[in-house]
Amino acid sequence: MTETHNAKAKKKVVPMVLALLLIVVLCSSSIADTTPTTTAPATTPTSTTTTPGTTPASTTTTAPGASSTASGSTTFRFVVLPDTHVKNGKDGMMAPARKAVEKIANEIKPAFVLHTGDMIDIEYKKGTQQIDAMWSMFKKGMLDPILNADSRFFPSAGNHDIHTASAKYVEFWRSFENRGFQVTGPSGYTSYYSFDFGNAHFVSLYVPGTQILGGKAKEQREWLKQDFASAKQRGKSLFFVFAHSPVLCSEKRKDRCGSSDLYIKDKEVFDLLKEYKATFFGGHMHIEEDRIKDGVRSIVDGQLGGGGGAFSFLVVDVEGTNFKVNKISWPSMDCTALPKVPAASFPQFAGATGTTGATQCPAGYTATTVTPSTTPGTTPGGATTVSTATADMFIGKGRGCIKGDGVAIIGDSISWHGSYANYKGFVKLLQEQCPGVVFNGKKPLTEPGVTTDYMLRVLKSNVLGKGYKQLIIMGGVNNILSPLANQNKAEIITKDLSEIYCLAKKDGMTVIAMTITPLGGGKLMKPEKQIELDKVNSWIVSKPQCVDVVINTYKALGDPSKTDTMLKENHVQDYIHPNYMGHKRMFDVLALAAFPKPLTV
Known part of the structure; x- marks a missing residue:
């Protein structure tokens, strides 16, 4: 059906009842016959508009509330x-x-x-x-x-x-x-x-x-x-x-x-x-x-x-x-x-x-x-991001964005997800923050399911002596969640992390220690495991020897009303793994404490 049908229908002389029925049928068959009524607003703001087939983002002064004069x-x-x-x-x-x-x-x-x-x-x-x-x-x-x-x-x-x-x-x-x-x-x-x-x-x-x-x-x-x-x-x-x-x-x-x-x-x-x-x-x-x-x-x-x-x-x-x-x-x-x-x-x-x-x-x-790019693969610009970090979420000050620096990131699945190309995890966000710095958070430095003893071996075999200038380390999640006996878990974690911190420091690296994230609410977490987690985090936030910066991810991701649980909007519904917003919050604290702009040559 086309819009010309309305005009033809109106020219026919038919009984009023049939005419009304015909109008109802025509109107219900296509929205093309109806032009919504509009009223112009009092102001005439400037808006960015796009005409199909042309280069986008040409700026014109228009009245968004007014109908166009085009038929x-x-x-x-x-x-x-x-x-x-x-x-x-x-x-x-x-x-x-x-x-x-x-x-x-x-x-x-x-x-x-x-x-x-x-x-x-x-x-x-x-x-x-x-x-x-x-x-x-x-x-x-x-x-x-x-x-x-x-x-x-x-x-x-x-x-x-x-x-x-x-x-x-x-x-x-x-x-x-x-x-x-x-x-x-x-x-x-x-x-x-x-x-x-x-x-x-x-x-x-x-x-x-x-x-x-x-x-x-x-x-x-x-x-x-x-x-x-x-x-x-x-x-x-x-x-x-x-x-x-x-x-x-x-x-x-x-x-x-x-x-x-x-x-x-x-x-x-x-x-x-x-x-x-x-x-x-x-x-x-x-x-x-x-x-x-x-x-x-x-x-x-x-x-x-x-x-x-x-x-x-x-x-x-x-x-x-x-x-x-x-x-x-x-x-x-x-x-x-x-x-x-x-x-x-x-x-x-x-x-x-x-x-x-x-x-x-x-x-x-x-x-x-959203301003599109004519270059394939370019991410749209113009988005304003607001930091969620506060001063009580970190201790110390990092080396910053120094061009040519290599940053080693050692961790488990949380850090591993941070490097996902399509995930916008905290590692990818850091790379965007500091384009002249190389952040290495991929295998074998990060690996899902690993514990702190494995991370220590990774440091010794893949990081020390390789020229890295900074180290970001988060470890202990899988030690805590492990079904093995809960006694002495904190002692084992802190011993491994302490050795990691000081070996990296001796190798000339700025050491950035991240606390364990909140793990409460999930099926794997038990009260006795929470006790061990709290011991580890208390030790980390005390800024132990060889640590330059402490990132309190527990506080950054936590639910204020449930201190042992990650805020629902920050995880992927498993109470363990941060989603995009969780990674964004970790990045916010890292950026404020250790990698502020501008880039230093």
Whole structure:
């Protein structure tokens, strides 16, 4: 159907009842026939806008609340949610996801929300167990609050949504009622589909973490070609595509792509995106990246649940043929910088109150404009990070960022995760802080599951005499959690660490000692083990001989209300391993105490 049908219908003389029925049918079949009403705000702020196909981030003075004069274009706001990995149980939604939903539903109130997949967290080892409970938690904790705020919700399948249970995915979304909203596609919300909004056209592709189109690839490719052409005939000027897999490869995850620059290895699909100057929102990678190739803008936006990666989501403001992408980052999730956007009217939707959209968010959120790069693999700039470190989280002062320094990092799985390329652990963050310093936190210096006696052997065989200028050491976690007898654990740990500290100092290194992290709350931790942990940490914070800097990670990651437990927002739901925010907090203290900028030559 096209927009010209309305005019033709109005010319026919029919009984009033039939005319009303015809109008209802036409309105419910496509949003393309409705241009939301807008009201310009009192102020005219300056915003950074992007015109598809051009170099992004050209600055223009616009009135975000005002309708464009172009025929059929509107001003509106939508949200893009990345991987949320909702599990079952009362803690099924991680704190970043819970807070994001709360802010979206109560304050941002976009016209609609796109989700790029991995909505729930079907684990490959556990198969189909408790999947119904996960979808129930997702509905209660995420879907219902958004719909009840009169926003719409548009999903795209991820690998953790359909693994071993694609029938459950189809069952859930087949019963989905999106406030009367209809989409175009072979199977509704359960596969690939599209919809119009104002002057923009949106497509959800079915690429659930794979590098080829999911399902029947040829049919999906042909459908996309016809769908784009039809949208263009209807006068749509902006094209947005979203899927779980990103369209372009990332320099951070080249291990998944080889020599190709395309993650979705389908040149015909990429050529279509290029022809229509489409913007592509993807997930799956748990990283943040924004780049352009041949006029196709590819945006990958972190995560809101799961392991590794930065926690954030996107708010996109569309004005006429331009749009602005704002990144909302955990933990502050502050949106005070977002411009005012007027409500959009949806009178044809059953159950709607008549308006969606919102004015400026109240205090409590940090919005940063995502500025894409034309250089492949470049991380978007402009994000402002706030340190969580305080003076009581460290003792002493380190050597700093000295160009050419080698820093050895010895530890267990916590330090090992710190070097993950896609994790943004504390080691990777230090490398970004001090680009002229070499931080070595990979094997064999760090190894999951090792105890302090192993770390001592690593120091002797792989660090001493190798020219390292600084040492960062965290040890004792696996000694404490070991099922072996709890007596004398503290004595064994402190003996090993003391020898490590002084051998490194004798070798000319600045020694940075990190305390053991909080371990309470997990199944492996017992009261008698906590006693041994407290002994070790008390000794470390006393700044023993040969130590230059003490980093109190126990205090930095701990829950103020439960002194032996890591704050929920800081771990990967196992009470042992810090997540991105936990690593960010460790980095904050390290940066303040031992590696402040600027770089010293």
